[in-house]
Amino acid sequence: METTATESSSLSMLLFLGGISLAILVVFRLLLRRQRKLRKSPSVQSQLVAHRAELNGFEPRLETPLIDAPREITRWHAELHEVARNIQGEIDTKVRLLQATLRQADRAADRLETLIAEVRSEGEVAGLADLVKQLESLKDELHRSNASPPTAAAVKRE
Numbered sequence: 001m002e003t004t005a006t007e008s009s010s011l012s013m014l015l016f017l018g019g020i021s022l023a024i025l026v027v028f029r030l031l032l033r034r035q036r037k038l039r040k041s042p043s044v045q046s047q048l049v050a051h052r053a054e055l056n057g058f059e060p061r062l063e064t065p066l067i068d069a070p071r072e073i074t075r076w077h078a079e080l081h082e083v084a085r086n087i088q089g090e091i092d093t094k095v096r097l098l099q100a101t102l103r104q105a106d107r108a109a110d111r112l113e114t115l116i117a118e119v120r121s122e123g124e125v126a127g128l129a130d131l132v133k134q135l136e137s138l139k140d141e142l143h144r145s146n147a148s149p150p151t152a153a154a155v156k157r158e
Helices: 002-040 044-056 071-122 128-147 152-157
Strands: none
Touching: 071 128
């Protein structure tokens, strides 16, 4: 009797393990089908966008970036665009100030060249004193303009 009892207990254990294996297999197949179905169906948010578009009478843009992104990421995206716009504005202002400074330096260089040409053409010793005074005043003016570069308001006036 002992052999039949051990055989029946091992048979019942084998049937129990087979039943559990079969149940696990069925559950996994159901989960796989569900995941495939979810992958194929559009997200709830994209369905909502499409429904709102139908109500408003226009086609939704499929190339809209971050349409399915979480709210926090879209907020970061908007902040990033704002920061980029502010930085671009600062760069543009600095470029304009630099251009205004270069224009002032070009004008000063032109005046110096004309004064040098006058000195060469005159060649008089008596006129050199006046010329030296003009050059010194021009040098002082250049130092003042270098010490205080043009402001944004001055650039706008030009």
